[in-house]
Amino acid sequence: MERLINPTPLRGSNGIAFGPDGRLHVAEYLPGRISAVDVTTGDVEVVVAPDGPIASPDDLAFDADGAMYVTDLAPGRVWRRTPAGGFDLVADGIRNPNGVACVGNRVFVNEMVPGGRLLEVGAGEPVVLAEGLMMGNAMQAGPDGLLYYPHMFPGEVYRISPDGGTPELVAGDVPQTVAVRFDRDGVLIVLSLDEAGTIWRIDGDRRTTVTTGIAGLDNAAFDARNRMFVSSFSAGGITEVLPDGGLRDVVPRGLAGPYGLAVDAAGALHVADHYRLDGVFLPFAHALAAGDGALHFTSQYGQAVTFDPGSRSTRTRAEDLDQPQGIAVRADGALVIAEAGTGRVLAVGPGGTTDVLAEGLGRPVDVALDAGGRCYVSDEQHGTVYRLDSGKPVALAEGLDTPQGLVVADGRPIVVEAGRRRLVEVGPPLRVLAADLPIAAPRHARPALFAQSMPGVPRQFTALAAGPDGSLYLAGTADGSVMRLSYPF
Incomplete structure (x- = not known):
C-alpha cells in the first residue's frame, strides 16, 4: 500500500478566531468538528468532536467571557460552548446561519440565503437588525463599534449599529465577498471566495489587493502581533499572509474528502x-x-x-x-x-x-x-x-x-x-x-x-x-x- 496524497489535519477550514488560550480555533464544516491550531508550531487538536451536538459548524466567535459561539448552518442553529466545555442552544430555526460576531457579550449572526437577515440572538426571540442580505457571511464589529457585514453577491460591504437603524454601504465592487475583517490597525480587510484567492485592503479611499492563489478563501483572523491568517473552505489548511504578500503554510492544505x-x-x-x-x-x-x-x-x-x-x-x-x-x-x-x-x-x-x-x-x-x-x-x-x-x-x-x-x-x-x-x-x-x-x-x-x-x-x-x-x-x-x-x- 502506497500513499499518493498525504493526510491533511483540517478537512476544509471555515470560520476562524483566536480563543482565550491564544490558539486559532477553526470550524470544519464538512467533518462537523472544531479544531484548535498553534500558529507557531502548526499543531492541531480537535476540541469539538463530530459526535457532539454541532452538525455543521461554519463560523465561530468568542465573547468577552471566553465563551465560543458557533453557527450550525445546515440545521439552522446557534450554539454556545462554555469555557468548561458545555453546550447551550442559543437559537434555532435560523435560515443558514453563517457569520457570527460578538460585541462584548452580545451575539450577532447573519443568514447565508438570498433575502437573509442580520440578527441579534441569545435573549429570547432573535432581534432583526437588517433584512435583504444577499448571502450573508463572516462579519465583525469595526473600531467605530458598528457591525460590518457582506452581501456576498453582488459584492458589497455594509455597516449598521448593534442597536439597529439603517444599513450604510461602506464598499462596493468587491466581488464574491465572503468575509469582512479588521486588522489590529483598524484597516478594513475583505476576502473574496474566487479561484484566485483575492484579499482586498480598504484604507479610506485607497484600495490594494493581494492575490494568494488559494481558491475558496473563507475567513481571516489577526493575532496580537497583527499577523494575518486565512482559511479555505475548499482546500482546508491555515495560511499566514505575510506583509509583502508572501505566504507561510501553518497547516498544509489538502483534501476535504476525498469524495x-x-x-x-x-x-x-x-x-x-x-x-x-x-x-x-x-x-x-x-x-x-x-x-x-x-x-x-x-x-x-x-x-x-x-x-x-x-x-x-x-x-x-x-x-x-x-x-x-x-x-x-x-x-x-x-x-x-x-x-x-x-x-x-x-x-x-x-x-x-x-x-x-x-x-x-x-x-x-x-x-x-x-x-x-x-x-x-x-x-x-x-x-x-x-x-x-x-x-x-x-x-x-x-x-x-x-x-x-x-x-x-x-x-x-x-x-x-x-x-x-x-x-x-x-x-x-x-x-x-x-x-x-x-x-x-x-x-x-x-x-x-x-x-x-x-x-x-x-x-x-x-x-x-x-x-x-x-x-x-x-x-x-x-x-x-x-x-x-x-x-x-
Missing part, C-alpha cells in the same frame, strides 16, 4: 473533492468516472455532469436526480448512475434519454461494470453487493457493513466495507484484502443534511477506483489521503 476517484486509460488519477475536481474550483462534485476522454461526475445538486479537462467546460447530462452517487461509463457512452434517494440504478444515454436498469433497492451508492458490460451495485442500506442480470438484482454478498466504493478487477467485484474499515473481494468465498484502513466510520445517526437554498453536509462515502495496470486506489476518508494498492494480492 470521488477515477483513473483514466493512461493511468492518471483524478479526484473529486466536493468543492474541487482535479484542483479546479467546481462545487459540488462527488462520485467520479473517466471515459471517452472526459470526466463524468455526480453532483450534490442532483446532476450528472461531463467535464472536459482540456477546455475546463462542463455539460449537464441529467438533473433533478434524487441523491445521485456512484457513476460508471458504459461502452455506448451512457452514464450508469446509482440514484441513492430512490433506490434505483439509471442509465443516461448520450442523447439524454434515461432508462431504469433496476429499482427497489435500499440505498445504492456505487456502480461498476465488468468487461462484458454487466453492472454491479453496492447497497449500503441492505449491506449487499448485487449483479444486475436482465434488470434483476442478484445478491453476490450479503451481511456487509455499509458497502460503498465498488470496482470490478479480473472479473471479480471488490468493495469497500466502510463499517468494518476493510476492503473485500466478493466471492464466493468473501476474501478480506486489506483491513484497518483509514476509513471514517459511517455516521448512521446523522443523515445527509441539506441547508436551505444550497446543498448541506454530504453523506460520507469511501471511493474506490481501479487502474489499467490492476492497481486499486482508495479514498482515505478518515484523514484526507489517497492510497494505491497493488492487485492481485
Whole structure:
C-alpha cells in the first residue's frame, strides 16, 4: 500500500478566531468538528468532536467571557460552548446561519440565503437588525463599534449599529465577498471566495489587493502581533499572509474528502473533492468516472455532469436526480448512475434519454461494470453487493457493513466495507484484502443534511477506483489521503 496524497489535519477550514488560550480555533464544516491550531508550531487538536451536538459548524466567535459561539448552518442553529466545555442552544430555526460576531457579550449572526437577515440572538426571540442580505457571511464589529457585514453577491460591504437603524454601504465592487475583517490597525480587510484567492485592503479611499492563489478563501483572523491568517473552505489548511504578500503554510492544505476517484486509460488519477475536481474550483462534485476522454461526475445538486479537462467546460447530462452517487461509463457512452434517494440504478444515454436498469433497492451508492458490460451495485442500506442480470438484482454478498466504493478487477467485484474499515473481494468465498484502513466510520445517526437554498453536509462515502495496470486506489476518508494498492494480492 502506497500513499499518493498525504493526510491533511483540517478537512476544509471555515470560520476562524483566536480563543482565550491564544490558539486559532477553526470550524470544519464538512467533518462537523472544531479544531484548535498553534500558529507557531502548526499543531492541531480537535476540541469539538463530530459526535457532539454541532452538525455543521461554519463560523465561530468568542465573547468577552471566553465563551465560543458557533453557527450550525445546515440545521439552522446557534450554539454556545462554555469555557468548561458545555453546550447551550442559543437559537434555532435560523435560515443558514453563517457569520457570527460578538460585541462584548452580545451575539450577532447573519443568514447565508438570498433575502437573509442580520440578527441579534441569545435573549429570547432573535432581534432583526437588517433584512435583504444577499448571502450573508463572516462579519465583525469595526473600531467605530458598528457591525460590518457582506452581501456576498453582488459584492458589497455594509455597516449598521448593534442597536439597529439603517444599513450604510461602506464598499462596493468587491466581488464574491465572503468575509469582512479588521486588522489590529483598524484597516478594513475583505476576502473574496474566487479561484484566485483575492484579499482586498480598504484604507479610506485607497484600495490594494493581494492575490494568494488559494481558491475558496473563507475567513481571516489577526493575532496580537497583527499577523494575518486565512482559511479555505475548499482546500482546508491555515495560511499566514505575510506583509509583502508572501505566504507561510501553518497547516498544509489538502483534501476535504476525498469524495470521488477515477483513473483514466493512461493511468492518471483524478479526484473529486466536493468543492474541487482535479484542483479546479467546481462545487459540488462527488462520485467520479473517466471515459471517452472526459470526466463524468455526480453532483450534490442532483446532476450528472461531463467535464472536459482540456477546455475546463462542463455539460449537464441529467438533473433533478434524487441523491445521485456512484457513476460508471458504459461502452455506448451512457452514464450508469446509482440514484441513492430512490433506490434505483439509471442509465443516461448520450442523447439524454434515461432508462431504469433496476429499482427497489435500499440505498445504492456505487456502480461498476465488468468487461462484458454487466453492472454491479453496492447497497449500503441492505449491506449487499448485487449483479444486475436482465434488470434483476442478484445478491453476490450479503451481511456487509455499509458497502460503498465498488470496482470490478479480473472479473471479480471488490468493495469497500466502510463499517468494518476493510476492503473485500466478493466471492464466493468473501476474501478480506486489506483491513484497518483509514476509513471514517459511517455516521448512521446523522443523515445527509441539506441547508436551505444550497446543498448541506454530504453523506460520507469511501471511493474506490481501479487502474489499467490492476492497481486499486482508495479514498482515505478518515484523514484526507489517497492510497494505491497493488492487485492481485
